[in-house]
Amino acid sequence: MQTVTIKVNGEAFKESVPERLLLVDFLRERLALTGTHVACTHEGVCGACTVHLDGDAVKSCLMLAVQADGHEITTVEGLAKGDELTALQKAFREEHGLQCGFCTPGILMNMTDFLKHNPNPTDDEIRMGLIGNLCRCTGYVHIVRAVRTAAKMLAASAA
Amino acid sequence: MFPANIEQYVRPQSVAEALAACAGYDAGEAMFIAGGQSLMQAMKSRMARPRCLIDLQAISELKGICPDEGAFHIGAMTRYVSIANDERLTGYFAALRDAAQHVGDRQVRNRGTIGGSCCWNYVASCLPAVVMGLGGEMKLQAADGSQRSVAAEDFLIAPLETARADDEMLLAIRIPQPAGRGGSAYKKWGLVKDALPVVGVCVAVTLDSNDRCATARVTLAGLSAGAHRATAAEQALVGTAGDAAAIAQAFDAAANAADAQGDKWADVAYRQNLIRTLGQEVATSAFARAAGRQE
Numbered sequence A: 001m002q003t004v005t006i007k008v009n010g011e012a013f014k015e016s017v018p019e020r021l022l023l024v025d026f027l028r029e030r031l032a033l034t035g036t037h038v039a040c041t042h043e044g045v046c047g048a049c050t051v052h053l054d055g056d057a058v059k060s061c062l063m064l065a066v067q068a069d070g071h072e073i074t075t076v077e078g079l080a081k082g083d084e085l086t087a088l089q090k091a092f093r094e095e096h097g098l099q100c101g102f103c104t105p106g107i108l109m110n111m112t113d114f115l116k117h118n119p120n121p122t123d124d125e126i127r128m129g130l131i132g133n134l135c136r137c138t139g140y141v142h143i144v145r146a147v148r149t150a151a152k153m154l155a156a157s158a159a
Numbered sequence B: 001m002f003p004a005n006i007e008q009y010v011r012p013q014s015v016a017e018a019l020a021a022c023a024g025y026d027a028g029e030a031m032f033i034a035g036g037q038s039l040m041q042a043m044k045s046r047m048a049r050p051r052c053l054i055d056l057q058a059i060s061e062l063k064g065i066c067p068d069e070g071a072f073h074i075g076a077m078t079r080y081v082s083i084a085n086d087e088r089l090t091g092y093f094a095a096l097r098d099a100a101q102h103v104g105d106r107q108v109r110n111r112g113t114i115g116g117s118c119c120w121n122y123v124a125s126c127l128p129a130v131v132m133g134l135g136g137e138m139k140l141q142a143a144d145g146s147q148r149s150v151a152a153e154d155f156l157i158a159p160l161e162t163a164r165a166d167d168e169m170l171l172a173i174r175i176p177q178p179a180g181r182g183g184s185a186y187k188k189w190g191l192v193k194d195a196l197p198v199v200g201v202c203v204a205v206t207l208d209s210n211d212r213c214a215t216a217r218v219t220l221a222g223l224s225a226g227a228h229r230a231t232a233a234e235q236a237l238v239g240t241a242g243d244a245a246a247i248a249q250a251f252d253a254a255a256n257a258a259d260a261q262g263d264k265w266a267d268v269a270y271r272q273n274l275i276r277t278l279g280q281e282v283a284t285s286a287f288a289r290a291a292g293r294q295e
Helices: A022-028 A087-094 A104-117 A123-129 A141-158 B014-018 B039-044 B079-083 B091-100 B114-120 B125-132 B231-237 B244-257 B268-291
Strands: A002-008 A009-017 A050-053 A058-059 A072-074 B008-010 B031-035 B052-055 B066-069 B071-075 B136-141 B146-153 B157-159 B168-175 B181-189 B199-209 B213-221
Touching: A009 A022, A050 A104, A072 A123, A087 A104, A087 A141, A087 B008, A087 B031, A104 A141, A123 A141, B014 B031, B014 B136, B014 B168, B066 B136, B079 B091, B091 B125, B091 B181, B091 B199, B091 B268, B114 B125, B114 B268, B125 B136, B125 B157, B125 B181, B125 B199, B125 B213, B199 B231, B199 B268, B213 B231, B213 B244, B213 B268, B231 B244, B231 B268
Parallel strands: A002 A072, B008 B052, B031 B052
Antiparallel strands: A002 A009, A050 A058, A050 A072, B066 B071, B071 B168, B136 B146, B136 B168, B181 B199, B199 B213
16 A cells, blocks of 8 residues: 555545555546546556646556546546536537537547647547547537637637 | 566666665566656566566756757667657767657657667567667666676667666667768557557668769667667668669568568568568658658
């Protein structure tokens, strides 16, 4: 066991964890932050467990909780401020960017990071950015549209 | 899936501290973890069961890309995303970006490292083939503090096998600047976009003063031998002007000489065809970059 201090969505958590505990299981089972999903039984291929590690989108099933000691994690629960959704969240609602919604938290986390680096993406760039997130309902058309809409909303609010 | 029990997790601050952490463990019981994008999968499937995990994330001297008298020194813990975005890697070094930009997906590129990829040396992976193709030198440090440099083709022995000893660490990869004007390129074909290569081809050429090919290195990724040189194509390219006919002939030779094995994804003829078509595309691009032509 090892004691770790991990800041999650702005709040520091000090916990004693087994070395082999995955970060995704730490978030879901210790902190009850169940917005971070597990779809591919932890194989690292579906992207549903994507969170931010010091701002970068990473798969939380491909790292251990002890590796996050001293770092800042943001999960999907950390995006909205109270009832105020982010532009990307609003765009997903407006454009019907989800059907069953299971993959959505991972996509929101990945695309939040993506739009920071590429605020005015083409559809091709959005699709390339989504390679690490599997959606088995939508065919991605509405997801791509939602990301494009979010980029426009962010550009309009920055102007 | 989750890993087998791990008795100890350490996060050393220096290379010496990391190597010292191996002491007291038998070979293979203590493992270094870089970005963990392969090792974590191996640990979760219980293919790897380290008793001690030595996390290299805090060792700053292992990170970054530094120009070094025309060559580039790339720290072992440099992430794919840093290589993919480094606009200094042009001409002879451009294949590094070609490969890094298409490894896995954004999330993997945000964490995976060039050193981790080369030390893992998976049978179907991009960076080992590119590092070998560019004639990279692997800088290693042993537990007693001694350092050695190993050519990438001697380091990358076979899939999942390298010349690194268990208590030895990869510090950096040095990509030398060749004499003359150089250009390189890499491209792969996978089952889905940016997937592991079914076949990947790296070509690095230099030109003489008459725009003839002075040296050529060609490596293949994805075949059962792992990253390896395609000498038939290299020999066929040297002395040519890099014209379409010469390139086509070189990759016919590479495809015919390749020890390709079929599987349910791609039979032998298909793999040979991939070597031809990718090779022609990549070599054309490498020659254009060497000559400084716009693509």
